[in-house]
Amino acid sequence: MGSKRKVCIIGAGPCGVTALFHFDQISDPSTEVVCFEKSDTWLGLWNFTWMTGTDGFGEPCHGGMYKHLWSNGPKEGLEYPDYTFDDHYGKAIPSFPPRRVLRDYMEGRLVKKSKSDLKRFIKWNTVVRYVTYNQKSDDFTVTAEELKTGRTFESKFTHVIVAIGIFNNPNKPTFDGIDTFPGRIIHSHDFRDAAQFKGQRVLVVGASYSAEDVALQCLKFGAKSIVTSYRSKPMNFKWPAGIEERPLIKKIDGKVINFIDGSSAEVDSIILCTGYKYSFPCLEESLRLVSTLSVYPAGLYKGSLWLNGGNRKLFYMGTQDQYFSFTMFDAQGLWISRFITGTLPNEPKSIEEMKKEEQQWVQRRKNVKDCHDDIDIQADFIQDLSDGTGYHPDAPKAGALFHKWEHDKVENIITYRDQPFKSVYSGTMAAQHKPWFQDFDDSIASFVK
Numbered sequence: 512m513g514s515k516r517k518v519c520i521i522g523a524g525p526c527g528v529t530a531l532f533h534f535d536q537i538s539d540p541s542t543e544v545v546c547f548e549k550s551d552t553w554l555g556l557w558n559f560t561w562m563t564g565t566d567g568f569g570e571p572c573h574g575g576m577y578k579h580l581w582s583n584g585p586k587e588g589l590e591y592p593d594y595t596f597d598d599h600y601g602k603a604i605p606s607f608p609p610r611r612v613l614r615d616y617m618e619g620r621l622v623k624k625s626k627s628d629l630k631r632f633i634k635w636n637t638v639v640r641y642v643t644y645n646q647k648s649d650d651f652t653v654t655a656e657e658l659k660t661g662r663t664f665e666s667k668f669t670h671v672i673v674a675i676g677i678f679n680n681p682n683k684p685t686f687d688g689i690d691t692f693p694g695r696i697i698h699s700h701d702f703r704d705a706a707q708f709k710g711q712r713v714l715v716v717g718a719s720y721s722a723e724d725v726a727l728q729c730l731k732f733g734a735k736s737i738v739t740s741y742r743s744k745p746m747n748f749k750w751p752a753g754i755e756e757r758p759l760i761k762k763i764d765g766k767v768i769n770f771i772d773g774s775s776a777e778v779d780s781i782i783l784c785t786g787y788k789y790s791f792p793c794l795e796e797s798l799r800l801v802s803t804l805s806v807y808p809a810g811l812y813k814g815s816l817w818l819n820g821g822n823r824k825l826f827y828m829g830t831q832d833q834y835f836s837f838t839m840f841d842a843q844g845l846w847i848s849r850f851i852t853g854t855l856p857n858e859p860k861s862i863e864e865m866k867k868e869e870q871q872w873v874q875r876r877k878n879v880k881d882c883h884d885d886i887d888i889q890a891d892f893i894q895d896l897s898d899g900t901g902y903h904p905d906a907p908k909a910g911a912l913f914h915k916w917e918h919d920k921v922e923n924i925i926t927y928r929d930q931p932f933k934s935v936y937s938g939t940m941a942a943q944h945k946p947w948f949q950d951f952d953d954s955i956a957s958f959v960k
């Protein structure tokens with residue numbers, strides 16, 4: 512392969528396309544980039560599909576997007592510094608957009624700010640089946656399949672960037688007696704439309720972001736009652752009438768759910784909002800990141816470079832639990848593309864130095880007290896990635912918005928999405944909108960009007 516670099520990006524979701532965007536900005540003639548995407552469009556989980564289970568090719572449905580999903584964090588915390596919401600929409604819009612508004616914004620940057628057509632780097636409907644590292648030639652063999660033709664082929668790459676996301680492999684616990692339940696049981700990954708639960712009594716298992724939003728969505732769209740069940744600690748929001756929290760399930764007996772505090776509830780449907788397991792089956796075992804959800808998973812220098820094996824050629828994107836999402840992916844994509852093309856001022860470091868630095872972050876993550884500490888870690892992580900790249904997110908300032916957002920949620924879980932935030936980069940104050948709980952029109956036209 513001579514001195515030429517050949518980079519494989521797995522996945523054209525919000526992470527993968529950001530890496531592509533930055534390779535395109537650098538336009539290094541010695542670096543060729545190919546992105547394999549298993550679907551026929553980019554931006555991953557920001558696309559809605561009615562399908563669940565497997566898709567038309569028999570492949571596992573990757574994303575868990577649902578109708579009427581509105582951002583649960585302020586858009587000002589996710590904004591691209593070089594392409595603000597003002598730049599895209601030409602005016603102030605409210606702070607908590609529905610899914611299509613966010614997808615449109617991301618796509619706008621990819622199209623308007625790129626030097627060339629990024630889609631030409633992407634091989635659509637092509638799924639990566641296996642990646643192995645070749646010690647001798649210090650490169651990777653990537654085996655991929657074109658889903659439309661069934662053709663399987665191998666290609667060699669000098670570098671691989673894994674950008675397949677971490678919310679695709681649902682964690683599905685089981686409970687004593689669950690097989691006796693006569694109603695519908697789904698994981699939130701297969702939740703597509705809250706309106707399907709209208710008039711029902713719903714059990715939501717879990718006490719994190721999915722549980723919180725699925726419970727609120729079901730209430731908004733007319734569920735009769737919602738009981739949520741927590742394992743470690745309750746969400747403890749000031750829930751409106753219709754939502755209540757219970758501890759862990761002890762036993763399910765037909766429609767009756769018995770909880771460990773001795774209470775019980777009769778429900779019609781169960782939605783497991785029990786999170787996801789990291790899964791990278793297309794990588795050989797020695798290349799696989801193993802972690803539980805964390806803002807700083809271990810094993811990655813700068814949260815990005817795979818340290819085990821020490822080949823400095825395998826990267827992961829977006830494996831962190833997320834607050835700043837798009838801004839974080841962007842900083843990561845830039846850092847990785849600069850690292851690979853050798854255009855970072857402070858690199859390379861020795862593997863030992865990298866491991867030491869990584870351990871300091873992992874240790875800091877171990878000591879977090881609450882979500883506010885996690886927000887600060889992620890803000891510092893973005894700044895750390897950006898140092899020396901010429902990229903200028905003001906993550907600490909955006910972090911302050913997330914701290915306020917957490918307080919808003921505690922204050923009122925129904926109205927937190929109605930609060931306006933000020934853009935860190937354009938200085939624009941968000942527009943006001945119809946209260947989220949009363950707004951059933953999630954079209955772009957309605958939201959930005």
Ligand code: NA7
Pocket residue numbers: 678682684685699716717718719720721722740741742743744759784785786787804832833
């Ligand atoms: P999370 O944030 O991983 O949360 C999973 C929740 O499910 C959490 O409350 C868990 O309780 C609970 N859980 C997991 N296993 C069980 C069992 N066996 N029984 C009861 N409860 C269980 O996933 P989400 O889908 O909510 O959010 C994913 C991401 O989406 C989130 O990080 C945002 O970035 C958006 P625990 O607290 O561990 O005891």
